[in-house]
């Protein structure tokens with residue numbers, strides 16, 4: 033079912049003012065996380081950007097790490113609106129590109145994510161899951177090799193936090209069928 037943001041459901045109304053970023057530099061971000069009761073909803077994304085430093089070129093909507101919308105914007109200020117269909121728990125963020133004269137385009141600003149939770153749908157994007165898993169593995173490797181060794185109890189406690197987070201995430205990734213690689217040490221039969 034598609035529900036419009038202006039319908040009377042309070043949950044959807046709450047989603048109306050979800051993503052509102054004020055200015056890329058500095059970047060005060062006024063955001064509001066939302067919750068959709070079930071199924072599919074539409075979230076109104078309203079944005080406004082201004083810059084006194086790097087001239088802006090584009091504004092993009094990032095949904096779960098991927099570009100969903102992209103529009104050209106005037107160098108100093110701009111605003112816009114998107115209606116975004118959300119059918120699973122997602123995070124949304126606004127990315128502002130820009131460049132100074134004769135310089136390549138850069139990411140001039142990036143808002144914090146706005147979390148949209150949908151009942152019955154876990155907040156776990158495939159791309160994020162792989163990155164987080166790799167970061168946990170990297171942190172474990174750091175702890176075991178170059179990191180300053182803490183006293184034994186603290187070291188074991190830190191290691192336990194990391195290994196249990198890794199296990200939890202890894203199990204979820206298998207349940208959701210998210211592809212991921214393994215180091216030979218951590219390989220396991222489910223991948224073959």
Ligand SMILES: [Zn+2]
Pocket residue numbers: 202206212214220222223
């Ligand atoms: Zn696995």
